[in-house]
Amino acid sequence: MVLLLAGCNTLPDSGPTEYKINHAQRDPKRNSVGYNIVKVSPELIGLLESQEPPLFSSLDADNAPVSVPRNDTIGPGDVLQVSIYEVGSALFSPNNGGMSAGGNMSMASNLPPLSVDGSGNVEIPFGGQMHVTGMTTNQLADAITARLKQKSQSPQVLVRILSDITNSVIVYGGVRRPSRIPLTPNREHILDVIALAGGKTGRSSRMRIISSA
Incomplete structure (x- = not known):
């Protein structure tokens, strides 16, 4: 023992x-x-x-984005098309004309394509320099309209993005069509972008997606 x-x-x-x-x-x-x-x-x-104990929904609070990203804003490198409609005596040289609802001559003028510079500014004839980074096309149209109201008769402005650099990504590597893919306000997912680039190739090379923002 x-x-x-x-x-x-x-x-x-x-x-x-x-x-x-x-x-x-x-x-x-x-x-x-x-x-x-x-x-x-x-x-x-x-x-x-x-x-x-902390709620499960709060575990990822520190990693949540500060704001929801948007794909409809203007930024440096974008090219804009600005169309201005005027009633009566036109401030801008008209490309075409038509009758307005009130019977007056309505003039539509398309400005030359405007490139947003590195500081996020564009130069609007009779409107001066404007800082447009972060604006949507509707917001910029309203801002241009406000500047032209004292110089033109009932101006109406339409803005669209001809070349969208800000809201785009570059896809390359193991995809069929490496290219720059423009994004829309629909907020595409990564799989959507890969599909727009033709899908994955059979090769083992890796694909890359780079944001232009």
Whole structure:
């Protein structure tokens, strides 16, 4: 019996003993993760029970985007087409004309394509320089209309993007048609962009999608 009891001290441990844990906790070389030993007491249990666990929906709150991205705004590099409709005596040289609802001559003028410069500005004839980065086409049309109201009779402005650099991505690599893919306000997913690029090729090369924004 004495031999059996003595042999128990020589058997391998299934885990560290309390002494080893306490000793390692006080040794900075062995306690590389910096853990501490806390005594479990009724006061500690009551404190833990009083705290409400975080909701599952809040776990990814720190990674949520600040704002919902849009694919209909103007930015540097875009090329715009601005059409201005006027009633009566036209401020701009008309390309064509027609009758308005009130019987007056309605003139429509298409300005030359306007490129948005690196600072996000365009130059509007009789309207001056305008900062357009972040605007939608409707917002820019309203801003141009406001500037021309004192110089033109009942102007109406339409703006569209001819070359959309801001709202586009470049797809290359293992796709059938590497190219620049324009995005729409529908907010395409990655699989949509890959499909628009012709889908994945049979080669093992990797594809890349680069945002132009």
